[in-house]
Amino acid sequence: MPKHLLRPQGDFPAAGLTRRLAALFYDFLLCIALLIVVTFAYKLVLMGFYGEAQLKRLSDAGALDGDPLLSSLLLLSLFGFFAKFWTHNGQTLGMQVWGIRIQNPDGSAIGLWQALLRFLVAIVSWLCFGLGFLWVLWDREKRSWHDIYSASRTVQLPKNIHKK
Numbered sequence: 806m807p808k809h810l811l812r813p814q815g816d817f818p819a820a821g822l823t824r825r826l827a828a829l830f831y832d833f834l835l836c837i838a839l840l841i842v843v844t845f846a847y848k849l850v851l852m853g854f855y856g857e858a859q860l861k862r863l864s865d866a867g868a869l870d871g872d873p874l875l876s877s878l879l880l881l882s883l884f885g886f887f888a889k890f891w892t893h894n895g896q897t898l899g900m901q902v903w904g905i906r907i908q909n910p911d912g913s914a915i916g917l918w919q920a921l922l923r924f925l926v927a928i929v930s931w932l933c934f935g936l937g938f939l940w941v942l943w944d945r946e947k948r949s950w951h952d953i954y955s956a957s958r959t960v961q962l963p964k965n966i967h968k969k
Contacts, residue, residue: 808913811895811906817960819947820905824961825938831899836883843882847875888920904962915957922955 851869852860863869890897895906895914907915907923915923930937930950937950944953952959 808909808911810913811908813962814912815963817906817962819941820959820961821947822938822941824903824905825941825949825959828897828899828903828905831902832887832897833899835898836886839882839886840879843878844875847878884921884924887924888917891915891920891923892917904964906960906962907957908960909957915955919955919957923951923957926951926954 848860855863860869869875887897890900891907892914895908900906909915909919926937927950930940940953941947941949946958949959951957
């Protein structure tokens with residue numbers, strides 16, 4: 806499968822930590838909304854399957870606490886959100902606002918495997934108190950752990966570029 810080159814093309818500088826975190830905050834808000842919608846849809850399906858009274862009894866008894874199916878759906882939904890944006894145009898909505906993009910060193914969009922690596926390593930980065938994100942401050946090429954392990958780059962796009 807041929808690589809999908811992202812536009813605009815160019816040799817762009819690595820994005821700094823502040824821009825990355827600002828874009829991440831925007832995406833965090835969108836992800837919270839996504840998780841609410843997915844959870845609501847899941848609960849509606851359960852209600853249709855068990856009925857409202859039985860679902861209430863199960864919930865009150867704590868039988869639905871830590872539901873592995875719901876947890877899996879939420880994790881897959883989050884991955885789907887990021888993978889779609891990263892593999893399509895290299896930017897989530899927060900990244901578009903802050904003018905940064907994920908790309909391969911040759912300027913092409915990352916693949917699904919790279920998106921999965923980025924996603925999983927970013928989770929590990931947060932579990933290590935954000936150390937994987939802070940790595941940008943020490944790395945000569947301003948790479949985070951998920952940039953390094955997915956062999957991708959987070960670049961800052963010039964402000965005067967207008968997308969078509």
